[in-house]
Amino acid sequence: MIEYDKNAIVPPYITEYLRDKITHGDALLHEMEEYAVERSVPIVEPETARFLSVVCRAVKPKKILEVGAAIGYSAILMAKAAECEISTLEYDDDMARIARENIEKAGYADKIKVIEADAKDYLSYIDEDEIFDIIFLDGPKAHYIYMLDECVRLLKKGGIIVTDNVLYKGMTADDNHVVRRKITIVKRLRRYVDMLMENKELETAILPLGDGVTVSVKI
Numbered sequence: 001m002i003e004y005d006k007n008a009i010v011p012p013y014i015t016e017y018l019r020d021k022i023t024h025g026d027a028l029l030h031e032m033e034e035y036a037v038e039r040s041v042p043i044v045e046p047e048t049a050r051f052l053s054v055v056c057r058a059v060k061p062k063k064i065l066e067v068g069a070a071i072g073y074s075a076i077l078m079a080k081a082a083e084c085e086i087s088t089l090e091y092d093d094d095m096a097r098i099a100r101e102n103i104e105k106a107g108y109a110d111k112i113k114v115i116e117a118d119a120k121d122y123l124s125y126i127d128e129d130e131i132f133d134i135i136f137l138d139g140p141k142a143h144y145i146y147m148l149d150e151c152v153r154l155l156k157k158g159g160i161i162v163t164d165n166v167l168y169k170g171m172t173a174d175d176n177h178v179v180r181r182k183i184t185i186v187k188r189l190r191r192y193v194d195m196l197m198e199n200k201e202l203e204t205a206i207l208p209l210g211d212g213v214t215v216s217v218k219i
Helices: 012-021 027-039 046-059 073-081 093-106 119-125 141-154 180-198
Strands: 063-067 085-090 112-116 132-137 155-164 202-207 213-218
Touching (some): 027 093, 046 073, 046 155, 073 085, 073 093, 073 112, 119 141, 141 180, 180 202
Parallel strands (some): 085 112, 132 155
Antiparallel strands (some): 155 213, 202 213
């Protein structure tokens, strides 16, 4: 039973139109998309995936940090869009194993490093010399507030933080959409968005794309 309005952010006819225009012929990515649907593994929405790919092609990053590898879908997507090194953090060891297998299949084992770690703790151990051009946050939503300061520290000037699921099926924006068991996550996402908008080192745009995306540039 669906507990929330899946169309709370973008009307279904808009989503249908956008997804009708987004096509790719990558067999492995299609296989991973099907796997994610069958096993309810969260991966980026198709329109968010295309946006992420465009950002990578525009920025031409040398180093990317991702929080939340899951099955490796976004990391592979970004690797296809940019000649760069990618470090992706994943807390779940089964997901990390599957991500490595998919990355190997994609031929990016020398380009993408999967690190099994709790990101909210691990980020503080990354040396400041290892700055990143793009940081993609797509891990536990309730933990975003604990990661932002470290992400800003590790981001180069002019670099970009992309955060997924910030509108969270419309719950972040409207109390009437909030599901009771999601209250803590929603409160923390609201605080995270406020932190982004108030941070003097960042300029942030909030996009009603997919499940809600923020794009922040370090100024």
